[in-house]
Amino acid sequence: MKSDWKNETHVVLDACALIAFLNDEPGAEVVTAVLEDVPSVEMSAINLLEIAYDAIRRSGDPQAAHDLLNVIYQLPIKIHWRIDNEVFQHAARLKASFRISLADALALALAETLKAAVATSDHHEFDSLESSGTARFIWIR
DSSP, X not given: OBXXXXXXXXXXXXXXXXXXXXXXXXXXXXXXXXXXXXXXEEEEHHHHHHHHHHHHHHHSOHHHHHHHHHHHTTSSEEEEOSOOHHHHHHHHHHHHHSSOOHHXXXXXXXXXXXXXXXXXXXXXXXXXXXXXXXXOEEEOO
């Protein structure tokens, strides 16, 4: 089921949503609105890791991840550095039930525990979950 960020108190960003914002790609304006309008925008450290290793892979320079993370830390995003048991159990169930990456399973599990929508552009991974009613999404594009 689709979600409108204006009705959300919590939104979980996945890596592709934050990358779109950081690179001013299509959908960046939706992420900007979420960051401005939603009281609590959150992200799993595993999804943040996807962004960090992508920065290193693209540039070939480990400093790129450090610099990018410093930019991200200035944004109003709460990073979940630890995985509690509830998120762990939800992520295991989601990963076993759907063809999704481990990082996406953690984003979805975090959203489930927060009763939040996931902001993403990743239709390939999440369309089946939306159609089954398993999760709520804010599609950035």
